[in-house]
Amino acid sequence: MARTQTVTWFELARCKGAEDDLFPEGKQQKRATAICVGCPVRAECLAEALDNRIEWGVWGGMTERERRALLRQRPDVASWHEVLVAAPARMAAED
Numbered sequence: 728m729a730r731t732q733t734v735t736w737f738e739l740a741r742c743k744g745a746e747d748d749l750f751p752e753g754k755q756q757k758r759a760t761a762i763c764v765g766c767p768v769r770a771e772c773l774a775e776a777l778d779n780r781i782e783w784g785v786w787g788g789m790t791e792r793e794r795r796a797l798l799r800q801r802p803d804v805a806s807w808h809e810v811l812v813a814a815p816a817r818m819a820a821e822d
Contacts, residue, residue: 736771750784756791763788770811777807
């Protein structure tokens with residue numbers, strides 16, 4: 728019986744293998760966000776950080792400060808995965 732291998736979002740990330748570059752300090756964070764531009768799993772990455780309240784590093788193109796601000800602005804969101812990943816995918820499938 729053949730085993731089906733599931734690919735996780737982080738295996739498809741543009742930053743795969745460059746994770747250390749995503750945990751800079753200060754002004755270097757803006758340079759790190761450039762890695763995320765055009766990443767096919769950017770929404771999944773950002774949802775992971777927001778849903779799990781990850782405080783360090785650049786995730787989904789957002790710095791810690793940007794994520795904290797977003798969480799303060801939208802305390803009503805229970806699942807960022809639902810907002811950023813699942814809902815848009817459902818909407819595209821309905822078109």
